[in-house]
Amino acid sequence: xxxQHHLQTYKLSFMEHGPAAKLxxxxxxxxxxxxxxILFIVYSIVYAGFVVVGVVNYExxxxxxxxxxxxxxxxxxxxxxxxxxxxxxxxxICTNLENKMNKEEQQ
Amino acid sequence: MIYSPSITxxxxxxxxxxxxxxxxxxxxxxxxxxxxFFAAGGTIHWGVNGIAFAGDxxxxxxxxxxxxxxxxxxxxxxxxxxxxxxxxxVALFLVAEPLKRLGKYTFTDAxxxxxxxxxxxxxxxxxxxxxxxxxxxxxMVGAGAxxxxxxxxxxxxxxxxxxAIVIFIVATAGMTSTTYxxxxxxxxxxxxxxxxxxxxxxxxxxxxxxxxxxxxxHFISITxxxxxxxxVKAGDYNVVDQQNIKTHTLVKLQKQGVNRWFKLVKxxxxxxxQEMLSxxxxxxxxxxxxxxxxxxxxxxxxxxxxxxxxxxxEVKQTGPLGPFKFLSTIEKSEIVRxxxxxxxxxxDKVTVWYQNKTSGSDMMKPGLRFKIGKDATxxxxxxxxxxxIALFLGTSALPHILIRYYTVPSQRDARKSTIVAIASIGxxxxxTMFMGLGAAINGVLDVESSxxxxxxxxxxxxxxxxxxxxxxAFATILGTVSGLIIASTGAIxxxxxxxxxxxxxxxxxxxxxxKISAFVVGIIAIILGIAFKGMNxxxxxxxAFAVAASANLPSILMLLFWKKxxxxxxxxxxxxxxxxxxxLILTSPMMWSRYGLNPEDxxxxxxxxxxxxxxxxxxxxxxxxxxxxxDNHKKKDI
Numbered sequence: 001x002x003x004q005h006h007l008q009t010y011k012l013s014f015m016e017h018g019p020a021a022k023l024x025x026x027x028x029x030x031x032x033x034x035x036x037x038i039l040f041i042v043y044s045i046v047y048a049g050f051v052v053v054g055v056v057n058y059e060x061x062x063x064x065x066x067x068x069x070x071x072x073x074x075x076x077x078x079x080x081x082x083x084x085x086x087x088x089x090x091x092x093i094c095t096n097l098e099n100k101m102n103k104e105e106q107q
Numbered sequence: 108m109i110y111s112p113s114i115t116x117x118x119x120x121x122x123x124x125x126x127x128x129x130x131x132x133x134x135x136x137x138x139x140x141x142x143x144f145f146a147a148g149g150t151i152h153w154g155v156n157g158i159a160f161a162g163d164x165x166x167x168x169x170x171x172x173x174x175x176x177x178x179x180x181x182x183x184x185x186x187x188x189x190x191x192x193x194x195x196x197v198a199l200f201l202v203a204e205p206l207k208r209l210g211k212y213t214f215t216d217a218x219x220x221x222x223x224x225x226x227x228x229x230x231x232x233x234x235x236x237x238x239x240x241x242x243x244x245x246x247m248v249g250a251g252a253x254x255x256x257x258x259x260x261x262x263x264x265x266x267x268x269x270x271a272i273v274i275f276i277v278a279t280a281g282m283t284s285t286t287y288x289x290x291x292x293x294x295x296x297x298x299x300x301x302x303x304x305x306x307x308x309x310x311x312x313x314x315x316x317x318x319x320x321x322x323x324x325h326f327i328s329i330t331x332x333x334x335x336x337x338x339v340k341a342g343d344y345n346v347v348d349q350q351n352i353k354t355h356t357l358v359k360l361q362k363q364g365v366n367r368w369f370k371l372v373k374x375x376x377x378x379x380x381q382e383m384l385s386x387x388x389x390x391x392x393x394x395x396x397x398x399x400x401x402x403x404x405x406x407x408x409x410x411x412x413x414x415x416x417x418x419x420x421e422v423k424q425t426g427p428l429g430p431f432k433f434l435s436t437i438e439k440s441e442i443v444r445x446x447x448x449x450x451x452x453x454x455d456k457v458t459v460w461y462q463n464k465t466s467g468s469d470m471m472k473p474g475l476r477f478k479i480g481k482d483a484t485x486x487x488x489x490x491x492x493x494x495x496i497a498l499f500l501g502t503s504a505l506p507h508i509l510i511r512y513y514t515v516p517s518q519r520d521a522r523k524s525t526i527v528a529i530a531s532i533g534x535x536x537x538x539t540m541f542m543g544l545g546a547a548i549n550g551v552l553d554v555e556s557s558x559x560x561x562x563x564x565x566x567x568x569x570x571x572x573x574x575x576x577x578x579x580a581f582a583t584i585l586g587t588v589s590g591l592i593i594a595s596t597g598a599i600x601x602x603x604x605x606x607x608x609x610x611x612x613x614x615x616x617x618x619x620x621x622k623i624s625a626f627v628v629g630i631i632a633i634i635l636g637i638a639f640k641g642m643n644x645x646x647x648x649x650x651a652f653a654v655a656a657s658a659n660l661p662s663i664l665m666l667l668f669w670k671k672x673x674x675x676x677x678x679x680x681x682x683x684x685x686x687x688x689x690x691l692i693l694t695s696p697m698m699w700s701r702y703g704l705n706p707e708d709x710x711x712x713x714x715x716x717x718x719x720x721x722x723x724x725x726x727x728x729x730x731x732x733x734x735x736x737x738d739n740h741k742k743k744d745i
Binding site: 026029032033036037039040043044047050051054055058059061062064067068069070071072073076077079080081083084086087088090091094095098 | 182185186188189192193195196197199200201204205208431432434435438439468469471472473474479480481483488491492495499518519522523525526529530533536537540667668
């Protein structure tokens with residue numbers, strides 16, 4: 001019944017605005033979505049921290065904090081590297097969830 | 108203009124174009140369906156798509172604009188790198204997978220997937236067109252500006268060449284050929300930016316930045332004789348005039364019939380005249396460079412260090428440096444930037460660039476361009492916050508980026524390709540810091556065109572590298588313009604003609620409509636590129652981000668995360684987002700000065716509108732949705 005409903009929805013969406021490629025049912029989507037929101041909030045706080053330091057205590061940006069580099073350089077490079085690291089963590093967890101939850105469903 | 112065209116650059120660019128056209132021709136025979144044309148059939152590998160994202164996203168504004176801004180204003184240019192990359196976090200964590208699940212060819216599909224609303228179809232398509240056109244103009248003008256120094260052709264030929272190639276790419280095989288052009292360009296850009304950075308590290312820091320490929324002008328200083336605060340004698344020059352402009356004292360000297368401008372400064376208690384660069388627009392329409400015609404080549408490339416400190420000692424040069432040592436040495440040293448000043452000398456319009464010694468520590472933190480430190484006001488701080496918000500929220504709402512999610516087979520591929528994009532784009536943005544600072548200190552800057560900083564830096568290291576970097580700069584424009592035209596094509600042919608007007612076209616006719624739309628949008632882009640010639644249009648990219656963030660993102664996010672969102676809520680939010688962002692921009696101080704009015708008299712003092720327009724659009728969506736809840740019973744469950 002559920003499969004039939006899914007097939008019907010897919011047909012309907014294909015007729016109108018649905019995906020170009022065929023997509024399977026993804027039982028991990030809710031958990032992935034929740035994880036995405038959490039990681040987004042984490043990154044937003046760190047990003048906002050950068051903006052707040054710039055506006056509230058500007059001189060702090062020039063303070064040398066690591067290997068001869070000032071806070072602006074460490075924080076700025078850090079934001080870019082942190083984005084890459086968070087992305088890799090997110091992908092690893094999502095892939096794991098998809099493999100586990102979609103496999104359970106098939107069984 | 109202080110550089111000449113390179114034959115090698117032309118050959119490399121022609122080879123690149125031939126490859127691109129051959130690829131498009133090859134894929135054209137395979138593109139028969141609408142899905143193939145608008146979304147490459149959803150068959151692109153996630154790795155290829157990830158690099159193509161980089162090729163799509165890293166426009167001329169990123170490669171030429173950010174490097175140039177870092178070269179002239181230090182760390183403030185790097186703020187764009189941070190913001191542009193952070194925007195991908197919103198794309199990855201919130202938008203990528205759900206959008207892939209909901210849409211078919213365009214982001215309008217995704218917004219409308221649950222509603223089948225005429226209002227959403229029309230407003231989202233118009234928003235796509237507005238954002239894409241704002242983004243297109245600077246790319247096309249950039250093509251025209253690059254073609255003159257690099258290939259020796261006039262502005263309009265650059266625009267026409269880029270327009271014609273892109274129309275061919277998009278009209279032959281749509282998204283498939285666009286994807287591979289962007290993939291090749293993205294990969295080349297990242298590889299050769301790395302190569303350029305290695306050259307910078309190997310070259311190290313020098314007080315006199317000559318290379319075997321390029322001499323550096325030694326700026327002179329003259330000790331003048333003074334009477335009552337006026338210069339009366341200056342070496343073997345005749346004193347012509349002295350003017351006080353703002354807080355600066357400028358002196359016009361003459362030798363052998365050539366007028367030159369100097370700046371009077373105090374060195375200890377002694378007055379000294381420091382050589383400046385100048386351009387003079389004579390009232391007869393002729394332009395002089397340092398008092399002479401352009402062909403005399405007396406207008407120099409600039410940017411050097413006045414003090415290099417290594418381990419507490421002052422040195423003349425450092426030898427090769429690692430990336431961290433490169434940055435920490437600049438932090439402790441001193442750089443000579445060239446700061447612009449404009450004034451009138453009788454009927455002539457004069458622009459001078461004076462030597463502005465800047466400590467490395469100021470260069471390496473924000474504040475030289477955005478006033479958030481010493482001279483900050485509440486409005487200047489609000490502008491900074493608003494800019495950082497627009498950059499953060501704009502990326503994941505750019506239509507030409509969003510449509511790339513429909514080119515991969517699954518949600519998992521959409522996610523993986525976004526991570527490849529973040530890693531490759533992030534690596535590139537880290538390199539912008541080294542390329543920008545490298546240009547600032549290696550005597551390569553053209554004070555009239557900060558955008559040429561990265562290619563001119565490459566020229567200091569050899570014509571071969573310059574040729575490749577120049578060809579890549581062109582390729583950068585080709586890749587991004589292709590993406591923008593395919594996004595606009597989708598909005599016209601799919602969203603408006605097929606869905607909104609319910610033409611129910613056959614597959615073959617949908618493809619034909621797409622090809623005709625690509626041709627029409629391409630012609631419009633060429634016309635706009637020629638019409639906007641000479642205008643500094645880099646701010647249009649800022650507009651595009653602000654409009655995208657305000658018009659599109661509230662709808663995307665609320666559709667995904669708030670069940671009470673209604674069709675009317677989305678359509679009105681898009682409309683308010685566009686109107687508020689454009690309204691605030693058109694009444695901003697920056698636009699006031701473009702209208703020839705006093706910026707301080709502008710209706711408001713906010714140059715970056717996102718903080719207000721995004722909030723307004725979001726509130727509109729919430730209030731209108733709450734007021735139209737009864738419409739939601741028709742909402743589809745997907």
